[in-house]
Amino acid sequence: MDAMSTVTTLQSSTDVLFLMLGAVMVFAMHAGFAFLEVGTVRKKNQVNAFVKIITDWSVSTILYFLIGFPLAYGISFLKPAGDIMANQGYDLVHYFFLLCFAACIPAIISGGIAERAKFWPQVAAGAIFAAITYPLFESLIWGKNASLLQDFFKSVGGAEFHDYAGSVVVHSIGGWLxxxxxxxxxxxxGRYVRTKSHPIPVSNIPFLALGSWILAVGWFGFNVMSAGHLDKISGLVAVNSLMAMIGGVLAALVAGKNDPGFVHNGALAGLIAVCAGSDIMHPLGAFATGCIAAVIFVYGFHIEQEKLRIDDVLGVWPLHGIIGSWGGIAAGIFGLKGLGGMGGVSFVSQLLGSLAAIIFALASSFIVYGVLSKTVGIRLNEDEEFAGADLSIHSIGAYPEEHVR
Structure with missing residues (x-):
């Protein structure tokens, strides 16, 4: 009996370590979000980008602990410490891992609204999304209420909606929000003046590239550690993530005509798209998924910025929203056995699940930002925007010595 107890404890401990390492890798991705935004915005808004990301992370941490995680999974930590240490504290580290997903939502939004959004209203919006909006959808796909929606998908499409690591649950939701x-x-x-578009150049290509690299490395924790337990780890997930990433890079290199911004975002496009089906695709299917994702981003970004005239600074709607939706659908294509996949997935269910996320995110976001806009306001005034968010909000620039007279 003692030997059996020791084995059980050891297994629980390895699962905790496995998931904790994954959590740390995904936590590091938030530095990637920060540098990606800092490299893209103008110099006068770089401090704001850093402070937004770490503040949103901190607010998400406490609210997902108190509200979001219990809402999604029915597990509360409002009890004595000894009572939450079952299985070596697996539920606690599982919360940490999934918090890193939840905190991606405000980090994604941050890149779209950069350079002209008020600070505290956006922190409030991110808090609502991390505490309530995201966990509600999470509960319907991965959590305690999954049967409510998954049974519908199965009855209509013949299989449950499959999203292994969050193409839709995390990225599509974030981008459409x-x-x-x-x-x-x-x-x-100055972005659009009368009938003319005036693109605003990025400030720092090395920072942008650094952000992409940090995100890409952390993504292997995002995808591989979504197994949740050491004995469920999959080498297929790791290689599919790699193949989708390099597919995204190469396709963006061609479609984007060697543009470094497109190349580094192309890597992210591939990784976003493969999350949903990384456990069921053949590596060549993952490569194709990443290639298509990068092409969607390159042309989607151009259409968004120049045709629709939507000033989405980092292109988070096409990158996370549209490509996240593509990832959900791609799992229903390249996950099929006829295309070398593992099977057990339905194109119809994948399409329906991806559409459900779009509707849910758009409705939620219009309500939250509509109310904030009509009450406290969400945009800096013209003088504040002209001076830059760094000085207007934080009273210091990225290079303080430049302001010393």
Missing amino acids: ALPAVLILGPRM
């Missing part, structure tokens, strides 16, 4: 915020805010000053 960002769209109403960007629309309500309107474009930055």
